[in-house]
Amino acid sequence: MTQPNRIAWDGLQIDRRRALSFRFNGKTYQGYEGDTLASALLANGVHLVGRSFKYHRPRGILSAGVEEPNALVELGREGAHQPNLRATEIPLFDGLEARSQNCWPSLKWDLGAAVQLASPMLTAGFYYKTFMQPSWAWRHYEKVIRKAAGLGKAPTVRDEARYDKRHQYCDLLVVGAGPAGLMAATSAARRSARVILVDERRELGGMLLEESVHIAGQTAKQWVQQTLAELEALETVTVLPRTTVFGRYRHGKFGLVQHTEQGQVLHSVHARRAVMATGAIERPMVFSDNDRPGVMLAGAIRRYIRCYGVVPGRRAAIFTNNDSAYETARCLREAGAEVAAIVDLRERAPSVAGLDDVEILTQAEVVGVQGSQHVKAVEIEVGSKRRRIACDLLCVSGGWTPTIHLLAHGGKDTLAYDAAWGAFIPTCSEPVPGIHATGACNGAQSLVNILAQGIAAGEAAAEALGCEAATPVALPEVQHRGGELSPSAAPVCEVRGGRGKKFVDLQDDVTVRDLELALREGYRSIEHVKRYTTLGMGTDQGRTSNINGMRIVAERLGKRIDEVGTTTFRPPFTPVSLGALAGRESDRRLDVLRRSPIHDWHVRNGAVFMPSGLWLRPQYYRRPGHGETLTEAARKEAANVRDKVGIADVSTLGKIEVQGRDAAEFLNRLYINRCGNVGLHKARYGVMLREDGFVFDDGTVVKLADNRYLISTTTVNAGAVLSHMEFHQQMVWPELSVHIEPVTEQWAVVALAGPASREVLARLMPEEDVSNQALPFLGYREVCFQGVTTRLFRISFSGELAYEIAVPADHGLTLWEALLEAGEPFGIMPYGLEAMDYLRIEKGHLIIGTDIDGRVTPHDIGLGGMIRGDDDFIGRRSLQRPALTEEGRPRLVGFVSADGETPIPASAQLVAERWTGTPQDSLGRITSPGFSPVLDCPIALGLAEVEAEGGSLYAVSPLTGEQAEVTVTRPVFHDPKGERLRG
Amino acid sequence: MLRIPCPYCGERNYTEFTYGGDANQARPANPATVSDTEWEAFLYRRGNPAGEHIEYWQHSFGCRQWLKVVRDTVTHDIVSMGGHGMEGGEKA
Incomplete structure (x- = not known):
């Protein structure tokens, strides 16, 4: 298959030996390895790629990069697609499938375009004004409006892409691998700084890839490759292509998204310093029907020709207010295309070598574009004379806007208006402490200056980082074929004449008329005009429209553009997918999941689990073939405990060991009932308050040995109690000699409860005396079970004769199975949380988080009598507060x-x-x-x-x-x- | 964003720490002798300064030490930090 707009040049970034096949709107096309979807479409002569957001006007590809407002497509199989991707940034691969958005039934015949007939009504604020009354009708309007609104469709199936996160640290983050960024990175890297160099494109080199220039005697491409080779050879340098720095945050933190073939990686980079070498983005011109497919940015044309060998038109007209677009004329002619005319707004045209035979019209304007689905001709006005020039491509340039977004994340005071650029540039070369601005984004115009600024920024950063000295990078010699052209623009971006719509913001369909209406209705602040008209509020965040919009507003208000000011810059620079932000933390990986050492047994035996804090615990056991409901199973389990014997896995209860000379005193100060005074090998039920007097947690305190206690906490409060104890030990009573150690995970614990539990225990440990005299209620003994240290507690939560048996976690399953075996003659059954709940409610035992909800005092729940002694404990003073002692609580x-x-x-x-x-x-x-x-x-x-x-x-x-x-x-x-x- | 220089572990990301609130109020040595008003102030009255603020952070995913941190609530700069006995703190 032929690609009619492709030329065979050397030194392109595509690989002609590797042809790729792809589908767009159901039709198959060919492209090459190295293409973007946009370049491959243009190579095949496809200009019409989408419909606009509001008016459903036919739209083509405007740019060749991140600034693209029009060419948003759905990528991938329908339903599993990603919406709103910029065709200019999608690397072509074999089998790629993409579709246009905002059109039905097809891109060429879009019914939604009928909305244009009503377009005189669809001005700024249309929805606010029209659908206000009657208020009850809004829910009906909303359904229709929601359907018509929005960009693209959300996917309907699970996202199968892979996402991950990385935290990285470096001395210097260099954003942008154009000439300035490459020089800055090289300068700092030679001085041994740890450098991360990032560029959003797959091919590094920035503007060099679209210019006809020789650096240090090599082609620009060779020079970029050689410079990168030097950087990549250093272990201290990381180069990340296809990575967008989407946000700058406090303290040198940056958010990056790296696109790889497998998926996306979110990098959280902490950089000691950073160099912004983000370049500049070209602005379009504002004129009648300036949105027609075939109207493209002049710089983008150079990129399509010089990088991809794609000439988007045979006969081009150029409309400009600055010199840089003349380079596009030269480039088009080198590629064999005809340049019908250069239409220059300014009084004088520059004299540019190689364009002697091209018609250059000065003080001229484009007042109309003919051809609805593709440019056929342009209407121009020179003085009072109108002319029609036939062409199939209109290259426009309204000047260049330095990309200062990242600098301005965190404040606009780093920016000042610059008349030569007609845009805002940084106030100095280090506008934010630790952040250097360099190259075109810092207002540097000629390539020599850009390279020199890059070297200077790298050196300044290395110096500030305290890096060792090294031979500085020499400024390479630059040779422009035909002379360098300036991006300095005339302060005009708008053509007053013409009858069609004049779009300022192509993505949001905001026209000059909308801006004028907003001003007529009294909006003055640029922030308000923006919100009312939606200027710059699309996914492109007005990269090609903001400055033009501000200029038009300033002009209508009779102000200077810097008096109108810019809108606020906020992250993200480009849209970041939710998947990238979530990384692996979705579904089961959303949070930590903790399982008891006996978990697998529960799974094998029909346990239905419920979460308890981070833990999964059996709620009840669904015995095979019984088909019991939760209630039936739980009643049976609970009754079995009352009548016979049951076991429950209580390994999840928090366990903390407290040791040291002052351990008893420490516990007395934390519990309301002097738990530190518990006798040796005895357990005591204890209650802890918060300092405000409300019950915080309960559990048992067991004195294992002199100056050594084991306390238990509720499952969900294990972490909070530990932190509470550590706080009081470290910050309130540091004079107490106490050591606190969480041991929850070290032990598996099984509750054995029911009238037959003593017999089961005796059968389990025949050598131990477990009689009521030897092991009374609230008794404790350390025993040996199957060769391991085992802790035996006579504690009851169910209200029955009961024990808790703790073994080192690895032996939990052995203990559990041994208990089931020993209890078999007695009718032993495991019971879950639901049965445990029935039993403890029957017994009137309370649970933290349900009965005790942070609003109850010990007196409220009948535990006031536990308070012992008259010395201080945490929360005691608060219990005397009037509200906590009043009647009627x-x-x-x-x-x-x-x-x-x-x-x-x-x-x-x-x-x-x-x-x-x-x-x-x-x-x-x-x-x-x-x-x-x-x-x-x-x-x-x-x-x-x-x-x-x-x-x-x-x-x-x-x-x-x-x-x-x-x-x-x-x-x-x-x-x-x-x-x-x-x- | 926040990087907290733990005096025991070195500079770490704030996500390793747990915020523990205002550290300006010391617990009265003998609460029984304190008036209801004073006790209420200790429990509930908190400043909300735009600027330097002494507060507790625990290095939960590190050494588990509770720290007193002086943080600028406007810039999030960690001005100084220390343990229990911190008087003015060590400069971060």
Whole structure:
């Protein structure tokens, strides 16, 4: 297949031996390795690539890089595609598939274009003004408007691309690998600085790749390759092509996205210093129908010809307000294209060698473009005379805008308006401490100056970094074929005549008329004009439109452009995909997942898991072939504990060892009940408060040996309790000699509970005396089980005779299976969190996070009696605060379902009368609804302002509408005297 | 952004640390003798300066030491830092 616009030049960056096949809008084309999608489309004569956002006007490719406002495409199979990618940045690969956006049923026949018939209405603020009344109708309007609005379509299937993150540190980050960046990186690298050199393009060299220039006696391409070879040979230098620095943050931190063939890598770079060598971006001109496919930036034409061997037209016209576009005329002619005319706004044209026979019209303007889907001719006006010039390409240049975005992330005070550029440039060569600006983005115009500034910036950075001295980089000799042309532009970007739409922002379809309307309606601040018209608010962030828009606004207001000022620059410089920001942290990798040492057994035996903090814990066991529901299984598991014996995996409970001379004193200051005074080999239930007097955590304190204690915490509070203890030890009582060590992961712990638990234990450890005398309630003993140190606690959460057995984590599964075997004759069954909940509610045991929610004092939950002594502990003083001692605070009570059947809803509010929807005062709330296997009826714990037992209330869930009549009881439903657990 | 020079581990990323709030309030030595108003001030009254602020950070994913850090709330510069006994701190 032929590529009609391709020429056979040497030194291009494409590889003609490697032809690639790709599909665009369903049609197959050929390109070459090294092409971008845009260059390959242009090589095939495809100019029309998309439809515009608002008016659905046909649009072509404007630029050759990151600034592209028009050529946004969907890449990849439909549904699995990525939307809104710039065709100018997509490297071509074999089998690539892409489609146009914003058109239906096809790009050429787009029904949405009918909207143009209504375009006189579709001015700035149209939606705000039109759809305000009546307000109820907005939800109907919205559906239609949302469908019509937006760029591209979101993909519908899972993103299969790979994403990762890296943190990097360097002495110097050089942004941009054009002439200035290459020189800065070389200068600093020679002085042994650790350098990261970044460029958003695949091919490095920046502007050099589009200029006809010799450096140090070599072609620009050879010189770039040689310079890069020197850099890449150094271990201290990292070169990252196809990497965009999207944001500059405080303290030398930069956000980078690197595109690779496998996916994207987000680099978080901490740089001690940085060099900005970001170059400049060409501006278009604003004239009638300036958005037609075939209207392209003059500099982009040079890049397409000199990098890709693509000549986007046979007969071109050029429209400019500066000298640099004349180079495009030379370039086009070298490539065999005809230059019909150069239309120059200025009074005088420069004398440029090699263009003697080209018609140059000065003080001339393009007032119209003919051809709706591709340029056929341009209408020009010279003086008062109009002329039509037939052409298939219009190259425009409205001057160049230094790319100062990264410098301005963090403040615009680093910028000043420069008349020669007609744009903002940095105020000095180090506008932000530690950040050097160099080359075109710093206002340097000729290549020699750009190279010299690059060397100077590299040297200055190395000097400031304290790098050792080295032979400085010599300024290379530069030879321009035909002389260098300046980008200095006349201060005009706009043609007043002409009847068509004059687009300022091509991506958001903002015209001169929209800006004028905004000003007529009273908008003055450029920030307001921007928001009202959406100027510069597209995915291109107005890279080609902002300066032109500001100039037009300034002119209409009779102000200078620097009085109007710029809008705020914010990261990201270019859109960053959510996938890149998420990296690997999605789905199961979103957070740490912790599993108990016995986890695999639970999996094999039908456990249904639920999260508890970062842990996964069995909620219940679904026995094979039984098809039990959660409730059925949990009732059975709980009843088995009450009647026989059960085991539960409680390895996740937090465990902290506290040792040292002052360990007892330290614990006494943390717990309300002097846990440090617990006897040797004894356990004590303890409660900790926060300093504001509310209950923080509970657990047991066991004295393992003199000056050595083991404390347990609730699963979810393990980290917080550790941090709380460390804080008080290090910052409040540093005089106490205490060592704190978290040991949660070191131990696997199994709770063995039920009337038969002692027999099971005796069978498990026949050599140990586990009688009630030898191991009484709240007793502790260290034993040996299968050759490993084992900790045996007589602790009960279920209210039954119960033990907790702890072994080193690796032996957890052995212990678990041995217990099941020993308990088999007694009908042992594992039980999960749901059954554990039933049992502890029945017993009136509370849980941190549900019953104890950070708003209750020990007195509220009936634990006021635990407070011992009169010395200080954390939270004691706060308990005397008036609000915490007043009468009528909600206190812990129990509830049973009045009819013995209706479940008590979760998160229910308590009210006095049956709920009919009429508001009533809340008298409290249900904190733990459950089911009592002993009473065979729904029960609950709650906090309520009620006095009398036996009273009747209604528990109402305002969210689900469920309610149950409940009877107030004591908050213990089973064995209130604790005979079973002591037995 | 924030790089915190831990006196024990060296300069580390702030993501290794946990913020612990205002460090201007020392816990009264004998809370029982303190008035309700003074106790309330210790518990709840906090300044919100635009500028230097003494605050607690714990090096949670490092040495687990609690540190007193003087941070400029406007620039996020770490001005100085130290452990419990810090008086004015060591310059970062």
